[in-house]
Amino acid sequence: MAIDKETVKYVAHLARIELQPDELEKLSGQLHDILGFIDKLSSLDTGQVNPSSHILPLSNVLREDKPADSLSPDKALENAPAKKGNFFSVPRILE
Amino acid sequence: MTELNKLTAHELLERLKDKEITSGDIYSALQKRIKEVDSKVKAYVRLDTLNKLANQRTNEPENELKGLPITIKDNICTQGINTECCSKILQGFCPPYDATVINKLKNAGAEIFPLKANMDEFAFGSSTENSHFGPTHNPWDKACVPGGSSGGSAASVAADEAIWALGSDTGGSIRQPASFCGVVGLKPTYGRVSRYGLIAFASSLDQIGPLAKDVRDCSLLSQVIFGYDPNDSTSVNQDVPDFSKSLTKDIRGLKIGIPGEYFVDGMDAEVKTIIEEAINKLNSLGAVSAKVSLPHTEYAVPVYYIIATAEASSNLARFDGVQYGWRAKSDNLIEMYKKTRGEGFGDEAKRRIILGTFALSHGYYDAYYLRALKVRTLIKQDFDAAFKDFDCIVTPTSPTPAFKIGEKTQDPLKMYLSDIYTISVNLAGIPAISIPCGFTKKGLPVGLQIMAKPFDEAMLFRVAHTFEQNTDWHKSKPKL
Numbered sequence: 001m002a003i004d005k006e007t008v009k010y011v012a013h014l015a016r017i018e019l020q021p022d023e024l025e026k027l028s029g030q031l032h033d034i035l036g037f038i039d040k041l042s043s044l045d046t047g048q049v050n051p052s053s054h055i056l057p058l059s060n061v062l063r064e065d066k067p068a069d070s071l072s073p074d075k076a077l078e079n080a081p082a083k084k085g086n087f088f089s090v091p092r093i094l095e
Numbered sequence: 096m097t098e099l100n101k102l103t104a105h106e107l108l109e110r111l112k113d114k115e116i117t118s119g120d121i122y123s124a125l126q127k128r129i130k131e132v133d134s135k136v137k138a139y140v141r142l143d144t145l146n147k148l149a150n151q152r153t154n155e156p157e158n159e160l161k162g163l164p165i166t167i168k169d170n171i172c173t174q175g176i177n178t179e180c181c182s183k184i185l186q187g188f189c190p191p192y193d194a195t196v197i198n199k200l201k202n203a204g205a206e207i208f209p210l211k212a213n214m215d216e217f218a219f220g221s222s223t224e225n226s227h228f229g230p231t232h233n234p235w236d237k238a239c240v241p242g243g244s245s246g247g248s249a250a251s252v253a254a255d256e257a258i259w260a261l262g263s264d265t266g267g268s269i270r271q272p273a274s275f276c277g278v279v280g281l282k283p284t285y286g287r288v289s290r291y292g293l294i295a296f297a298s299s300l301d302q303i304g305p306l307a308k309d310v311r312d313c314s315l316l317s318q319v320i321f322g323y324d325p326n327d328s329t330s331v332n333q334d335v336p337d338f339s340k341s342l343t344k345d346i347r348g349l350k351i352g353i354p355g356e357y358f359v360d361g362m363d364a365e366v367k368t369i370i371e372e373a374i375n376k377l378n379s380l381g382a383v384s385a386k387v388s389l390p391h392t393e394y395a396v397p398v399y400y401i402i403a404t405a406e407a408s409s410n411l412a413r414f415d416g417v418q419y420g421w422r423a424k425s426d427n428l429i430e431m432y433k434k435t436r437g438e439g440f441g442d443e444a445k446r447r448i449i450l451g452t453f454a455l456s457h458g459y460y461d462a463y464y465l466r467a468l469k470v471r472t473l474i475k476q477d478f479d480a481a482f483k484d485f486d487c488i489v490t491p492t493s494p495t496p497a498f499k500i501g502e503k504t505q506d507p508l509k510m511y512l513s514d515i516y517t518i519s520v521n522l523a524g525i526p527a528i529s530i531p532c533g534f535t536k537k538g539l540p541v542g543l544q545i546m547a548k549p550f551d552e553a554m555l556f557r558v559a560h561t562f563e564q565n566t567d568w569h570k571s572k573p574k575l
Binding site for chain 2: 038063
């Protein structure tokens with residue numbers, strides 16, 4: 001399957017990554033080659049095969065609903081680029 | 096007297112028990128060595144913290160590891176020591192908590208070395224060239240890469256700048272650098288080691304594991320870090336055997352499978368000869384090798400680069416400039432996200448996030464992601480069938496010895512193919528070890544990979560230790 005520059009631009013937007021024009025150019029070519037290689041998978045008949053999202057026979061692992069210590073607000077905010085009181089601070093989202 | 100930094104952990108533990116030396120002596124020897132050689136190797140990042148943190152050492156713990164220092168890859172959270180995944184986007188991140196493996200090490204009396212090991216940004220790479228801090232150099236030939244992504248961990252052990260180290264392995268990131276640097280590296284069974292506090296790359300593939308100077312040290316470190324952890328929902332509650340009992344030096348009668356699919360074009364001729372000699376050695380020690388088939392091997396790399404990038408694109412969504420690390424200046428939230436991620440991630444991180452986002456996006460999910468999960472089942476079934484007839488499988492760790500710095504950076508696909516022998520192990524969730532098994536004419540190390548059934552690391556230690564104790568490859572040291 002081919003991937004063109006417009007698709008790469010759209011997917012980069014979905015991934016919230018700003019690409020410079022030269023990056024977009026280079027990436028489009030590289031992703032095209034990589035997907036060409038990956039297309040090898042389409043030669044296999046997988047109609048009767050179940051998917052493995054992981055290899056352990058585990059599902060719905062739950063823990064006991066018991067309160068325990070967690071990070072204090074101070075600790076949790078220690079690495080924040082910007083904060084106000086007990087909150088992470090971000091650019092305004094409502095006009 | 097041999098310098099202490101050159102000894103193995105078990106040799107040092109003997110001396111510590113006899114009170115011949117203190118852990119402070121070891122720490123000083125490492126500090127001295129790093130000052131002498133790390134400007135050439137660059138195994139460590141943020142070197143300025145070495146002196147600053149030296150005085151914070153706790154004193155001579157009585158527990159089993161007795162204050163022995165251990166080097167940690169830059170993607171495993173260490174409270175109070177920066178953990179940046181060698182990425183600009185995590186610049187300045189200092190974890191407020193310890194990963195479970197770090198807790199276990201501290202409880203066992205280990206000293207967490209204050210310098211962290213270099214790596215490919217977010218473990219995306221096979222050469223440690225994708226680090227925001229610049230590449231690590233292979234101690235055996237400084238023009239070559241140390242492998243990756245745990246290249247700093249492997250090079251620090253090989254260059255005697257560390258006693259032992261932790262790395263992480265998503266597609267070969269412990270075994271391939273171990274092979275390139277001539278040390279021992281283990282990727283444990285998926286679920287064996289807690290991933291809590293390991294900054295996630297691909298959650299269904301990632302495992303933390305040891306890099307060490309010999310198999311005994313590797314088994315010792317495994318004994319400490321293995322085990323169930325309620326903080327990781329994919330951790331498996333299964334008993335950990337006493338691995339010292341696996342170091343038997345006896346492999347008589349063991350059945351060893353040699354997969355024909357791993358001995359194909361593209362494999363370096365010298366590597367092929369060295370691996371064949373190693374297999375002969377195992378046979379001469381009483382093992383019985385025979386051909387086995389893993390028919391879906393050729394699909395492992397394409398499956399991996401869909402699953403690993405899809406999971407990475409989801410895991411790395413958290414790096415958006417809000418909670419930690421780098422934030423770009425902007426008055427608009429969406430624009431802030433985009434600029435932060437555009438400026439903060441390196442080329443390979445962008446490439447993988449975009450590829451993974453594409454594979455999961457509407458209209459492509461079935462053709463790529465779902466299909467890859469199905470082929471993963473086929474790869475797993477290949478191993479299930481092989482282990483019905485064989486105790487372990489032996490292959491090269493990598494198709495070539497260490498390649499030159501810069502050789503593959505312009506061609507990501509070529510770089511991806513250097514993981515061709517290690518990736519299937521992660522997809523199938525099985526354990527595998529890489530041990531030194533020879534040198535090329537130019538003096539570069541070659542690694543032998545041994546794979547076993549899920550949770551049978553004991554088998555790996557048994558075979559690896561027997562081979563090692565009947566050869567001298569692990570005793571060679573690079574000249575620096």
